[in-house]
Amino acid sequence: MRLRHVIATVTAGLAAATTLTAAGPAAARPAHLVPLVPHARAGHACSSTVSIDRFSDALDKTTYDGTFVGNLSALAVDRDGSLAALSDRSQLFDLDARTLRPKSAVHLADENGADLDSEGLVLDLPHPRLRSRGGTPTGTLLVTSEVEPSIRRYSRDGKILDRLPVPPSLLVAPAGRATSNQTFEGLTLLPGGRTLLASMEDPIAGDSADLVRFQTWTRTKGDHFRLAAQYGYRIDAGLGVPEVQATPDGRLLVLERGFTAGVGNTVRLYLADPRHATDTSGIENLTGQGGVRLIKKTLLADLAACPSLGATAKQPQPNPLLDNIEGMTITGRDRTGRLQVLLVSDDNQNPVQTTRFYYLRVRA
Template sequence: MRLRVSVTIVLVLSMTGCLTFAQGAVQASPLPSSSHFLSSPARDCSDLVRIRAFSDDLDKKTVDGVYVGNLSALAVDRSGRITAVSDESYVYSLAVRERARSLTAEAVAVTTLADLNGTAPDSEGLVVDWDGTRLISSETEPSVTRYSRVGTPLETLPIPVALAVAPAGRAVGNQTFEGLTLQPGGRTLIASMEGALSGDGAGVVRFQAWHRAGLGTPFAIGAQYGYRADAGLGVVELAVAGDGRLFVLERGFTAGVGNKVRLYLADLSGAEDVGGTEKIAADGPVRLASKTLLADLVDCPNLGATSEQPQSNPLLDNVEGLAVSGRTAHGRLRILLVSDDNERETQITRLYSLDVRLPR
């Protein structure tokens, strides 16, 4: 939450599994001091997830006079470019490079967003569609708006009344559409609420789907699913795993302790449509989406990271964005995470690169 910036990153996955720049992309300076790599083989966060590198290169920087931070979402288009959005209504272009377990990043351009009413959205989720237009969710209303490549608002999607912020609906302010993703084939869009609706059980959040008949046709409201987040955590991002399942990023914060960040794999195939269900109890009888823990990021090696506030692992911060950026030579999915610094000195804009092996 609290993000208004977008980012475009040009990445190409090489045959060796390293990320390198496409021709014409801005080259980041090699291995600046704020980039970190791990020389030890002990880089597993779990049996399924390993961290390759992290970078603080973007922290407290500016581009074209605009602060770089408040980042809430990342997305990859068909050419491999990565777009990131912030809750301060900016779109940034990033040059990112990964090689030999090092990660560098630089913001090279920025675009301002406004919705169809001319208002700056509280941008939280991001999808780049097949034609390069961007679908961006805002948690203010909530809403999902389509933007052109240059940031012009084009249309808004229909939203079920119950998901609107009270008193119009049953959603709690600042707890609505945090995650947004598009399934392979481009016909099903899914948004995740961060917190529960009034009347639903503690920790039960709703995933809303939209469907379209084909590329270029309008989205219509589809099924809605229930998902139970861990106690004290909210859902802050979704991303497709490529096989119908979804990466789900859960996050929370405790003063004096720090952030909790957990990466899950969710399966909606056995969940029932709860679009017509007024209240969902935390303990059934509604069939919720199943989930499998991939990693609790507190268990990742810290790679020498430092934090500006107490953290159980100094590597952690307010992680909020996630995108699948390619595959490794061994078939693992490569993902990028980014943290939201809320423009505070006690938080960091940090980029992470991880490999994930999907369980059966």
């Protein structure tokens, strides 16, 4: 990810008012056993629509069965409630939803056995009545790589089953107009499971510098996917899209993120509605003009405004709670109907970055 301009402010009173830590140093305790300490929700507002319950650094700089647990770029909820966490180093971890402790790891690779720059994840689960017996995980994995870009379907044990078509313009130059490492970062299935949507992180050559494309596919017989509509989405200045997740009503939660050395990260959460947007698949250059209806978006929260909850940062940040947030999933609803949203940061296996999980409640 290229460096981006940060526009973020922090209210000092919020940081000073917090006294509890969700996951502090684990003296003489394995990092994966550090408890998740709940907080009272009063005063935990990030905005009028988003609050943060807690965070956890339980997996920061840990290993599982000799494999580094980090570089996490995507999250998904499995049928049994456990979490799937995708590393951009070709590893898929199965995590206990309560403790975050890894239970298994599957290595993913391309058709030649090479590692992926794996960024987006969907667990394509069958109807509950079709679950296999004996507790064997069912369904398949849809995984993006941002260097081609590509979307591959895998079995649960990591075998390639299929590869989805990609529009020529979204391929990395010189084959297309995209830039390597700035392509398919986000991936989600819309309600009903018939439509798959991938978000480009950054614009392609020829489009306006503030417009990215969201590509969709429609499910066909045999659980294959064919290319479908494409939409334009306007990003904030200096930011890109690392993740997107469909809400139960067909709208989207969209993360926008940026980074500036010496300043830190900007992370904003938007609610976006693609249902009345123009299909831009036949438009060569997106300029934001010419009657094109872009995806409508509404700011839910700038996460720099969240209370820090006692978090610490290993490098400058506008709020010590922030890091390189890259993964997101909706884990359910609370009793008031708010979405329970889980975020994770990608530490890039860097000593000054942190693998951190964030537990949000979102009124959409």
